[in-house]
Amino acid sequence: MEKILLLGSGELGKEFTIAAKRYGQTVIAVDSYANAPAMQVADDFEIINMLDGEALNRIVEQHKPSIIVPEIEAIRTSLFYDFEAKGIQVVPSAKAANFTMDRKKIRDLAAKDLGLKTANYRYATNLEELKKAVAEVGIPCVVKPLMSSSGKGQSTIKSESEIEIAWENANTKGRGDQLEVIVEAFIQFDSEITLLTVTQKSGPTLFCPPIGHRQERGDYQESWQPAHISEEQLKIAQDMAAKVTAELKGAGIWGVEFFLGEEVYFSELSPRPHDTGMVTLGGSQNFNEFELHARAVLGLPIPEITLERHAANAVVLFQKNEVKTPTYSGTEKAANYPKSDFRIFGKPTTRQYRRMGIGIAYDAVGTDVDTLRKKAKEVADQITVD
């Protein structure tokens, strides 16, 4: 049996912990606040700032995990190389976690070293550089802190007058501690997908059926599986996902994000379960994304990944502009829909637009996904967070 140190304990970590516990493993859930979702289902917990190297070293010394599973990006991942050298399995690998927490490292690797098609991009470390970068990349463009996720600190610049506010936004709302941003040309895509990709300790790289999603404020609002995509574009995306995951090394599930238009653009990737992949909680696959991650991490074979149903999910957000202890209503109404379900993550506090749960809809393979999207949204909309 393995002892897993889970770094990050949100909704994704909670489902991963459930999957790992079902396979008989011990999980220590870590996050910066008490009673985080994964802590509610784990064996033990720790509360630390994961960007604090000393604190991270201390809990690794104390718990002596055999496996470290990062669940968020904002971690002092430079230490992962030492942990790996000491024989701890870092998931999927120290390099993968370290490169993907830094948009500069992963983008240069993908675009320059591997030659993947991406949006044109520049970096900037101050306002003057940002103005120059915007002029070079062109307007509209997207500005993102090097370390951030779920769209935190991200802005789309539509006119020169928005450059200064974008700089402020990136520096105050990102999740990391680097004062640098990436500026990307805005891609006018037709749709975007997440290609969940599984690398195994032994066995081939596997792909899940593509997941379609829609984002607002840089955060996903709904996702569905399978996404509409041509065989040709899917093959291009799979080739890029195989290339980048092979370069980053290790075993686990990866959420590889693409923009689809006339061409297929690689956007970024998470070396862990992806928020849009929560659609697999609707039973769309023989194994959901958390079970796939657990199997791959533990070195359990995954003979195949099959599409079992079509599914969709939509987020339940806290809408008000305040921070408080949440209460929920409308779950009875949400539960009334046939072939549907919901999840409440159990986050102890709310803030505006914080993701608190999801509504899920599913039906047989072949069902129109737009109908499922509509139902998932209706289910989610029944649930009110106050």
Ligand SMILES: Nc1ncnc2c1ncn2[C@@H]1O[C@H](COP(=O)(O)OP(=O)(O)OP(=O)(O)O)[C@@H](O)[C@H]1O
């Ligand atoms: N260059 C771009 N052109 C057009 N849209 C973009 C671009 N970059 C980002 N977006 C939009 O913003 C969304 C979030 O961007 P991105 O995935 O880079 O942010 P993130 O903070 O890493 O989010 P997460 O961690 O949730 O994946 C994308 O899914 C896409 O909808």
Ligand SMILES: NCC(=O)N[C@@H]1O[C@H](COP(=O)([O-])[O-])[C@@H](O)[C@H]1O
């Ligand atoms: N796009 C990344 C993503 O969705 N990550 C998920 O959100 C949690 C943080 O939520 P919070 O901001 O509500 O604490 C993370 O712990 C992870 O589960």
Ligand SMILES: [Mg+2]
């Ligand atoms: Mg993303």
